[in-house]
Amino acid sequence: MVLPKKFEDRMKELLGEEFNEFLHSYNDKYKTGLRVNRLKLTGEDFAVISPCPIEPIPWTTNGFYYDGKNQPAKHPYYHAGLYYIQEPSAMLPAALLQVEPGDKVLDVCAAPGGKSTELAAKLGGTGVMVSNDISNSRAKALLKNIELFGVRNPLVISEDPANLVKYFPEYFDKILVDAPCSGEGMFRKDPAIMKNWEQYGVEYYNNLQKNIILYAADMLKPGGYMVYSTCTFSPEENEGTIRYLLENREGFTVEPIERVEGLGYGHPEWIGSDDEQLKNCIRVWPHKVEGEGHFVVLLKKSADVGTISYTGYPFKKVDLSAEAEDFLKQLDIDFDPDRFELRDERLYYLPKGLPNLKGLRILRLGLYLGDMKKNRFEPSQALANALKISDYTNILNIFSDSKDAVKYLKCETLDMSENYITCKNREEYDILVAAKKAGKEDMKNCSGILLEKKKKNTWFLVCVDGYPLGWAKYSNNGMKNKYLAGWRWM
Template sequence: MNELFLKRMKDLLQEDYEAYLNTLNNKPYRGFRINTLKITEEDFFHTFEIECHASNFAKHAYVLDTDEHYGQSLPHALGLMYMQEPSAASAVEVLDPKPNDWVLDLCAAPGGKSTQIAQYLTGDGLLVSNEIESKRAQILLSNIERLGISNAIVTNSTPEKITKLLHGRMDKVLVDAPCSGEGMFKKESKALEDWSEEHVISCSLRQRHILQCAIQALKQDGILVYSTCTYAIEENEKNVAWILETFTDLELVQIQVKWGKEGVQIGNYPTHYTRRILPMDEGEGHFIAKFRRISPNTLNSLDILKSDKLTPSIEKFIKNETSFKENILLKNNRIYAGKHPFYDFKDNYVLRNQVLIGEVIHDRFEPHQHAYTSVLFAPTLNNVCLCDEKEVELFRKGNILQKPVPKGFVGIRIMDQFIGFGKSDGSIIKNKIPKGLRIR
């Protein structure tokens, strides 16, 4: 372990330092959330046996009591669970999104907090999940799809561009900022290898830039939550003090929870209103601060996209294979469905605008996986349930199924949960599950 880092931790923790040192020899805490958009907690534990106990940090969150891995498990594939370090669920609990809120997750990949926000929205409201790095944005998108989220717009844009577009519109904004990752040292060796005081300072400056952008998106009385997975004061309380000094239209809200510890006092600023989580609290480490915008903000208007004329193949699919009756958009040969209008995000690159139903390829309509995992759209589709364990395994491996069902595209359910789809010729279902979701 880096000696300079340990000295900084000793200065920070003081009487808690020895307890922290003792945690360095322990395995990192692991946890998961149950996706209540698709299943109740009661039904989840009635169906699946997982050694765990409830986490203190958030609703629907659990700490694993086993070394078993669940990334290839059936409940994971069905989008019924999301693997998440326990303390990472704390920030959204503090943000407390409500149904009908508009929420911006500005640094959203890989998607743990965005999918948690979507659970709190319960299918209502609008979630904008943004990630600046294109590869990480694709991971974010895959998790949005897998968990069946239907009211999210996923963007791959800069903080400046996306917050300019959403200026004054958002009820809640989350900045789970890129950081030095001191709370991830046991899990990610690269975070430890990259650590230096210079890196900490560099991260703090980057975080200030992101926060300055985020504030622009808030409406009056809107809530901003700033979180990191690091312990460094420069990235945490000192950034909070900087916000309070720089932006007089924000006030710091005291976080009133039973877990963690108060933040470190910086000058005359009430930075003790923030919250710190340490490994002694049954989480690897998190910092959370909560702000409220107390002044009015100018509202940027959003244009609504107009749909291209639906092709005969799309109209046939909608008429014959789905009962969906809400908004439909055809743009650039891609067809989307959603509860909300389809807003024009201008020069922000949009990876997903609510639910991607499918694409028109050579005048032929081809459905998309998201249509069959979406909690909004999938229940309206023709489908068949696989009850035999061998059939389930065959499908998850990408094999065809010998099953007499009506011709056409058909959703595949396992344990009454959609996992993907296939195309039937009447007796055989050709597997359409994406290769990246198949098991060996």
């Protein structure tokens, strides 16, 4: 790989004797990784069913390396939201932010959603998960990943952080700032980034970072924690940005981090500083670990700074239609009737503890439940992905090794006449699933199992090996595929 000479010269100056080893790492192929969605299963559970060989990533409990020759994104489990394809080092920032159930969490520069989905998984459907990206087009990709992962408490926004701080001063318990950067750490993975680096350089991004980190600091509660990260080596964008924060906002400290072998320390001397706490920063080097270049730091805001009181979200009473009420009663979810919101025909269930959001550019406000249409309720794709198989009564379970799993994801009609075994209740269903797993001879050619329901217009939750994919609707003419067309497997 031919690296920009200016970049090489700077890295040689910084690394000294380590430079040749660093340079040699660019001859190695970058490592590919996936991160398991803990809203749906544990890393241990996934290791049993993984569609390809995997090895654990040392700095996170639910991240795994896989061979780049494999294509886990071409498996139905990916479309069930069981994992996210993510560069291994990029898993570190969200892993370090110790989110607790009930926290209010902000991901400032969130697209395409790799870090937001992990933070949301830590919340486990509680608290508030605010994911923001200033780019509206990138925020749409973020929204899809949030909904694919089954996040029940999302607030997806596309705003400049300068405007965001007006709505959320000292609101968040935890904040992640994965800042826009010059991308030096990604040159090996994506050489095209070098052109962007040569065009914009370090200073352009450093000015953005300084503004963003101060806005984030103002949105953090006293006593709260913030992670700042980049995928670059530049001291100006890393230790320099942290020094800028410490000089411009009172009450912040750089927290020590327990680190695994190979993760390096911060270098205050690279920015002419003698502040020892900057050594608590983490530097990820591609010649020391199996991952790309990253910088990560954990910051704490003093509890003595002061607090701001909030006016709560202005909820209005929503009168559910009989059809919506009947459908929601079939779900094993304890809904708070005061947290529904109806916009046009769309019904949402909002997180608890929101402030007034009037005027914000919002892409998703809470969990989109479905559409209240005349004389019917149509559940959403987002709701399907947010459920567990035990949350709903009517189930169509497709086995991942059958062609019907891909047919469903391609929005094609499923032939229910031959390849599906029907059963009358959940007990019989569980027995058949166990028989399939045990490799029983009479289950070999079975595409799936259907909980029998002969009432017209019944909604079925379609699952793959027990993990929800979307909806289908039973009628006299068979099972209508209701998978979201915009998510169709191409």
